[in-house]
Amino acid sequence: MTFSDAAHRRAIFACAAIFALFGLSATPSWAAGAFAVGKCGAYGQAYDYPEEAAARAAALKQCKGECKAVTMKRACAALAVDMANPCGAHGYAVKPKISSSLNAATKKCYEFGGKECVIRAWACDAKG
Template identity: 75%
Template sequence: MIVSTAIARRRALFAVAVTFVVGATCVITKSHAAGAFAMGKCGAYGDAYDYPAESAALAAALKKCSGECKTTVTMKRACAAFSVDMTNPCGAHGYAVKPHISSSLNEATRECYKYGGKECVIRAWACDAKG
């Protein structure tokens, strides 16, 4: 079977266009990713990341919460961390949202110590697509 040059060009152009659209969709979806953390007493938490909108991520984090989560934070192109006092998980805790994971882990731990924690450890952390 012989395919004309015009048909071959159209097929090639169509393949390139489909590839471009699929690639652009992936980039757009990931660059608009959002996440959230819900935190509560005694180390309770729920997390959600890489959602299309902050409101959707927040709803998912609250739904995943393992207790009564009253404190919430959202993140977009960032990382969040939650720290609790290992000697008293129902006591001091800290959290942070920063552009990089190392910054959020350090800040969450500092916040826990700031509020009286004796042996603060990271309970949970998450980054969205760009964090």
């Protein structure tokens, strides 16, 4: 029996909630992550790696095509694309909190000419 990504994430969330309820730390000491961005909405993400180089390599491996990676350390990254033209305008951002990264990525997408910008992907690393 295999878990889907969604089921796996729900299980991790449930364990983290139990640890938080009993005052135990579920956050690993690893805190390096990366977010790779490519054309036409391509992306890759890696979080909670022991070092930035490993996180960058993992994110780039997931991203299809010509991609560039930005690192995040105890932060969140987001990618917004223009749904009217997914291969056109896009924006991404790395910020300390998820809400600010989502807002900044969407704003950048519009600044670069997007007409219907929506969040395509996001990731947070450790305490982001």
